[in-house]
Amino acid sequence: MNIPNFMMVRHQQLHTEVLANLKNTLSEEQLKFRPLEGMQPIIWLVWHMARVEDMGLSRFIWRTHQLYDASWRARMNLQIDHYGTSMREEEVANFVKTVEVDGVLAYQTAVGQRTKEMLEKLDVDTLDEVLSEEEVLRVVRDEGMASEDAQWVSPHYIGKTRGWMLCHMGLTHNFRHFGQIALVRKIIKLRENT
Amino acid sequence: MKITSSFLLVFAGFLCLTCQETKPKVNQANLTHQFYHAMSASDLEALASLYKDSVRVGEGPYLNVIAFPDYQDWLQWDSVFHPQYDILELEESDSIVWVKIAKTCERILFLNGKPLITREALTFQEGKVHSLVIQEYIDYDQEAWVARREKLVAWVAKNHPELDGFIHDQTRQGALNYLKAIELYQAPDE
Numbered sequence: 001m002n003i004p005n006f007m008m009v010r011h012q013q014l015h016t017e018v019l020a021n022l023k024n025t026l027s028e029e030q031l032k033f034r035p036l037e038g039m040q041p042i043i044w045l046v047w048h049m050a051r052v053e054d055m056g057l058s059r060f061i062w063r064t065h066q067l068y069d070a071s072w073r074a075r076m077n078l079q080i081d082h083y084g085t086s087m088r089e090e091e092v093a094n095f096v097k098t099v100e101v102d103g104v105l106a107y108q109t110a111v112g113q114r115t116k117e118m119l120e121k122l123d124v125d126t127l128d129e130v131l132s133e134e135e136v137l138r139v140v141r142d143e144g145m146a147s148e149d150a151q152w153v154s155p156h157y158i159g160k161t162r163g164w165m166l167c168h169m170g171l172t173h174n175f176r177h178f179g180q181i182a183l184v185r186k187i188i189k190l191r192e193n194t
Numbered sequence: 195m196k197i198t199s200s201f202l203l204v205f206a207g208f209l210c211l212t213c214q215e216t217k218p219k220v221n222q223a224n225l226t227h228q229f230y231h232a233m234s235a236s237d238l239e240a241l242a243s244l245y246k247d248s249v250r251v252g253e254g255p256y257l258n259v260i261a262f263p264d265y266q267d268w269l270q271w272d273s274v275f276h277p278q279y280d281i282l283e284l285e286e287s288d289s290i291v292w293v294k295i296a297k298t299c300e301r302i303l304f305l306n307g308k309p310l311i312t313r314e315a316l317t318f319q320e321g322k323v324h325s326l327v328i329q330e331y332i333d334y335d336q337e338a339w340v341a342r343r344e345k346l347v348a349w350v351a352k353n354h355p356e357l358d359g360f361i362h363d364q365t366r367q368g369a370l371n372y373l374k375a376i377e378l379y380q381a382p383d384e
């Protein structure tokens with residue numbers, strides 16, 4: 001099994017499962033539900049996963065523009081261009097108030113599809129390349145991938161290989177937040193049954 | 195009159211530009227030395243003046259944001275072991291200072307058998323430390339660390355149950371119990 005196929009086995013399953021379950025089993029109110037202050041709602045998690053995958057893979061792996069643009073911004077009804085890490089409580093609360101759920105779900109579908117297409121064209125020889133401080137700061141700080149509060153991520157990325165970033169931003173980051181989605185879903189279901 | 199006004203405007207603009215250009219650049223290397231000196235001294239007041247607003251410690255993809263009152267508990271716990279942070283290497287770039295740090299204390303010497311050496315990065319904003327990110331453990335004997343800790347915990351549970359639970363107690367008293375446990379464990383048999 002080659003690297004793109006290895007990635008796609010879990011990546012596509014995740015995207016399909018997330019989308020299928022969300023659209024079919026949860027209402028908009030439930031998607032925006034926050035079990036506790038400090039816990040993000042499912043729709044925020046989906047948005048964040050998609051933004052990290054889109055911006056991270058586009059800029060560090062495919063090395064082209066991200067899918068996100070002014071039209072996606074408008075469809076999601078959000079004024080946020082960074083990828084959401086270290087967002088403050090009031091920012092998440094404002095996100096929940098304004099976000100267009102269908103726009104986020106459509107964006108996530110589009111990002112997942114694009115990843116699949118780009119993986120088929122991936123030059124695996126680039127995966128051993130190490131990310132320089134200059135490249136990371138250009139994307140994270142200058143292009144606005146991360147907010148001011150999230151600039152701590154740069155040292156975390158500097159020195160990593162493109163292969164590490166592909167695995168992190170395409171798979172493990174998504175699965176980490178998928179676990180959070182599963183937890184919030186469980187809480188929603190338990191509340192319904194009590 | 196018109197010429198004078200124009201001249202004043204140009205002069206004011208020049209002054210503004212000059213002010214911007216002469217704005218002193220923050221000495222990040224100096225702040226880094228102050229930071230680790232404060233860590234060695236477990237000096238919360240000094241650390242609070244060096245950090246931008248909260249304590250931000252990143253490791254892997256995770257960032258802990260800790261309010262100063264909560265951080266005080268951890269500092270008090272750490273201070274009991276007499277920590278010493280030494281900067282072995284320092285490299286300053288645009289907005290990040292990379293350091294190689296050797297941390298030694300009585301707990302680390304017992305568990306690791308030598309100083310714990312890490313590669314860390316400090317990021318800065320508005321002339322303050324914004325975050326500390328641990329990038330790599332360079333000299334950390336995980337196998338020995340875990341084995342020694344487990345042996346200590348089991349030995350204390352059997353021989354000094356009054357100290358049991360010290361390993362999870364990150365208060366000053368918990369640290370004192372930890373030190374006592376190490377001391378008793380290492381004492382020669384009577």
